[in-house]
Amino acid sequence: MSTTVTTTGTKWWSGGRSPFNVEYGKLMMWYFLMSDAFTFGAFLIAYGTVRFSANGWPDPNEVFQSFPGLGNGLPLLFVSLMTFILIVSSVTMVLAVHAGHRGDKAGVIKYMIWTIVGGIAFLSCQAWEWTHLYHEGAWWGSNPFANHDGSTGHQDFTNFFFTITGFHGFHVFSGVVINIIVLLMTINGVFERRGHYLMIEKVGLYWHFVDLVWVFVFTMFYLV
Amino acid sequence: MAHTAHADTNSGKKEIWRVTIILSVLTLIELAIGFGMYLWLKDEGFLRHFLKGIIIILMLAKAFYIVSYFMHLGHELRNMIMTIVVxxxxxxxxxxxxxxxxxxxxELRNTYDAGYKERTTEKTHQGSTEGKHDVKDVKPQEKSSENPGSHGGGH
Known part of the structure; x- marks a missing residue:
């Protein structure tokens, strides 16, 4: 009982207990994510600043309008799929954390596998999209897409797109690698011997953050 | 912590599904607005900006649900929440x-940089879609080498 009392009047700072009632590693994960939020924020604000300083900008619906196997003229469809893949993998991650609370090793393994599958599916979608755009002539330093008003496309459109989705994709990739490591540790019974599955929570925080960033990237690049 | 988890196993699961549905519905509304703008609202104007504002508000709502429920920040101590949110x-x-x-x-460039506005708004493509298909099989390197030429050609 003593570790979970959160009644008012508890003297958190008088010593002998954790003032935030949270494990050190988890707290540090939160502060890391906060700093990472500033990194992504800086990228997105740079993008916004350049976009606000430009007279024209390409229309995302004209640029991102292809779906593998279905051809062109389908704006938002592929990115919707990517968004739902990440939301679903976030949900399976919550379920893994939930199973960890109950000490349900089989449940943690099952949901971690689904989360990893979701992450790999998202990365595959991104790989396809990048390849497709590359074959249309888009890359760092090369923007074949005209602006909304038909004028020559702003050069920074592709620079920002590839840098920011690339940085996010790199986070997804590291997330998948970390998830695989934690899955192997779960299978080997490391957390069972440790007596708790707090590691799943910490990894889960990182994974949700990746989903959170995608919410912003998706809105800023594909919708507005 | 372990003993509290057992009691709210069911309510916890329910909350997960509730938040999942909220996130999905918000995403679908965003996509519907985005698709509506693509179909019926091509020109920049007040309504388009207004709808973009709504999309950004929905985005912030989604961010709140992810951070508060999926990342459980809402369940932490208030002091800890403040060290992250402030x-x-x-x-x-x-x-x-x-x-x-x-x-x-x-605004400054449009006002004081002679020819800047004309240069950045003159139509160089028939329509953005066709302009895109012209370069379908052009490799990025070739494309980038032709860009400065076409740009500087007019001036």
Whole structure:
């Protein structure tokens, strides 16, 4: 009982207990994510600043309008799929954390596998999209897409797109690698011997953050 | 912590599904607005900006649900929440200052840089879709080497 009392009047700072009632590693994960939020924020604000300083900008619906196997003229469809893949993998991650609370090793393994599958599916979608755009002539330093008003496309459109989705994709990739490591540790019974599955929570925080960033990237690049 | 988890196993699961549905519905509304703008609202104007504003509000709502429920920040101690949320308040200044600066730079260039506005708004493509298909099989390297030429050609 003593570790979970959160009644008012508890003297958190008088010593002998954790003032935030949270494990050190988890707290540090939160502060890391906060700093990472500033990194992504800086990228997105740079993008916004350049976009606000430009007279024209390409229309995302004209640029991102292809779906593998279905051809062109389908704006938002592929990115919707990517968004739902990440939301679903976030949900399976919550379920893994939930199973960890109950000490349900089989449940943690099952949901971690689904989360990893979701992450790999998202990365595959991104790989396809990048390849497709590359074959249309888009890359760092090369923007074949005209602006909304038909004028020559702003050069920074592709620079920002590839840098920011690339940085996010790199986070997804590291997330998948970390998830695989934690899955192997779960299978080997490391957390069972440790007596708790707090590691799943910490990894889960990182994974949700990746989903959170995608919410912003998706809105800023594909919708507005 | 372990003993409390057992009691709220069911309510916890319910909350997960509730938040999942909220996130999905918000995403679908965003996509519907985005698709509606693509179909019926091609021209920039007040309504388009207004709808984009709604999309950004929905985005912030989604961010709140992910952080508060999926990341469980809402369940932590208030002091801890504040050490994370208060520094993020810098973003309010960060966003306003930089977007204002970007906009101001545009106005200054349009006003004082001779020919800048004409240069950046003259139509060089029939329509953005066709312009895109012209370069379908052009490799990026070739494309980038032809760009400065076409750009400087007019001036």
């Amino acid at each position: 520094p993020l308040g810098l973003f309010i200044w960060f966003i306003i200052a930089f977007l204002y600066d970007g906009n101001s730079f545009k």
